[in-house]
Amino acid sequence: MANPSRDEIWRVLDKRLLVDRSPYARIYERDIQMPNGQVINNFVEVDLPPYVIIFAVLEDGTVPWVRQYRIGLSRYTLELPAGTINGSEDPLEAAKRELREETGCEGGVWQFLGKYIMDPNRQCGWGYVYLVNGVRQTVAPDANDLGEMDAELLTLDAIRQLLTSGSLLTASTVMAAALALVALGSTMSHEMDRKQTNR
Amino acid sequence: MANPSRDEIWRVLDKRLLVDRSPYARIYERDIQMPNGQVINNFVEVDLPPYVIIFAVLEDGTVPWVRQYRIGLSRYTLELPAGTINGSEDPLEAAKRELREETGCEGGVWQFLGKYIMDPNRQCGWGYVYLVNGVRQTVAPDANDLGEMDAELLTLDAIRQLLTSGSLLTASTVMAAALALVALGSTMSHEMDRKQTNR
Numbered sequence: 263m264a265n266p267s268r269d270e271i272w273r274v275l276d277k278r279l280l281v282d283r284s285p286y287a288r289i290y291e292r293d294i295q296m297p298n299g300q301v302i303n304n305f306v307e308v309d310l311p312p313y314v315i316i317f318a319v320l321e322d323g324t325v326p327w328v329r330q331y332r333i334g335l336s337r338y339t340l341e342l343p344a345g346t347i348n349g350s351e352d353p354l355e356a357a358k359r360e361l362r363e364e365t366g367c368e369g370g371v372w373q374f375l376g377k378y379i380m381d382p383n384r385q386c387g388w389g390y391v392y393l394v395n396g397v398r399q400t401v402a403p404d405a406n407d408l409g410e411m412d413a414e415l416l417t418l419d420a421i422r423q424l425l426t427s428g429s430l431l432t433a434s435t436v437m438a439a440a441l442a443l444v445a446l447g448s449t450m451s452h453e454m455d456r457k458q459t460n461r
Numbered sequence: 462m463a464n465p466s467r468d469e470i471w472r473v474l475d476k477r478l479l480v481d482r483s484p485y486a487r488i489y490e491r492d493i494q495m496p497n498g499q500v501i502n503n504f505v506e507v508d509l510p511p512y513v514i515i516f517a518v519l520e521d522g523t524v525p526w527v528r529q530y531r532i533g534l535s536r537y538t539l540e541l542p543a544g545t546i547n548g549s550e551d552p553l554e555a556a557k558r559e560l561r562e563e564t565g566c567e568g569g570v571w572q573f574l575g576k577y578i579m580d581p582n583r584q585c586g587w588g589y590v591y592l593v594n595g596v597r598q599t600v601a602p603d604a605n606d607l608g609e610m611d612a613e614l615l616t617l618d619a620i621r622q623l624l625t626s627g628s629l630l631t632a633s634t635v636m637a638a639a640l641a642l643v644a645l646g647s648t649m650s651h652e653m654d655r656k657q658t659n660r
Contacts, residue, residue, distance in 0.1 A: 271530075271535075272530055272532055272535075280479070280480050280488070281479050281480060281488055281490075281505070283490070283503055283505050286504075286505060287505040287507075287583065289479070289480055289488050289505075289507075291480075291482070292532075294532055297530075304482055305485075305532065306480070306482050306485060306486040306488075307533070308486075308488075308507050308585065310507075310580065310583060310585075331470075331471055331496075332581035332582065333471055333491075333493055333504065333582055334506070334578055334580060334581045334582045334583055334584040335578060335581055336471075339581060341581070374627065375625070375627060376626075376627030376628075376629065376635070377627075377630075378629070378630060378631060378632040378635050379533055379534060379630055379631060379632060380579045380580060380585060380632045380633075381509065381533060381579060381585060381586070381632075381633075382531035382533045382534055382538060382540070382630070382631045382633075383531065383532060383533045384486065384509065384533055384585075385533045386507065386509075386579060386580060386583075386585040387580070389632060422643060422647060425640060425643050425644075426574070426640075426643060426644050426647050427575075428573065428574060428575030428576075429575075430575065430577070431576075431577060431578055431581070432577060432578060432581045433577040433578060433579045433580075433588060433632060433633070433636055434579075434580075434581075434632070436575070436577050436636050436640060437632055437635050437636035437639065440636065440639030440640040440642070440643050441624060441625075441635060441639040443639070443643050444621060444624050444625060444639050444642050444643065445624075445625050447621075447646065448621060448625050
């Protein structure tokens, strides 16, 4: 199924714009024909802007998080630094900008951990995940344009406990933090393998 | 900021239904007043149904994944078993049903790894993540109602490599798989700690 024939591709028969709140959101509906000929009418598509989310490890091993009010949750929540990619901005540059604005941190060695669609049926935007090692807090965080924001530094152990406690609420943060821990674990295993090989 | 005063709460001044494709999607817009008095008009809210996603470990240590066409990506993709919670269905029962329908697996020890909002500003639905250890394939998978679906069994090492390769495309799958690996790693560390303490 990895390389489907043309007949296995779903056809978009029609696409209609329902709501235009550019650049924040555009809602479409589509009529789609499946490979077996069945047609699904009025299938909703939600176009939201792409965003970056950053797991940044400071030289002392702690990671900056931000606490802010989220209208979709009607409460304050603890999240990784994140933000929308502006227009034609390069995703890595957006990640560096958001990290600097929200935490005052810069520098470090950056690694792209992939981009992921928030809903594989209806889209809801792409999230670009970054891991950066060895950042330094060089400037004061900017005031946020949508309300106050507090920064907190957490150790990797505290993050592991938060993730497994189920008390975090935001999919993008849980995805990026868990993925970063897996990537850091793999890196550490590889380094241990390399050290053992070098003996 | 964890317990904001009343003045720090954002007020919803008005909420209007823009698109009703119940039970699949409802699009609203809201006028919101921030604590500083600033009003944001026409803030889009996307109500999508809640879903379950399941990281199921078979007795041989492998995990069933499914490959299917996703219209939001216009391609086939590899994902964990997942599906919508039907009406007033209990999330755990929905998770057991989806796992059985998509992979034919049942039984095991179930653990809830939390529920997460896909977009903390615009909502886009809640995902309920489950980890289950020791499932058995007891029945044949059902035919899927939205096209063909293939199942694949992957080892934990293969999943770790897939996650860090960036080749997976679906946020819910990456979130649930990475979170499950973190939870399994913590369990293994605790068991090792316990064994060492018992010595």
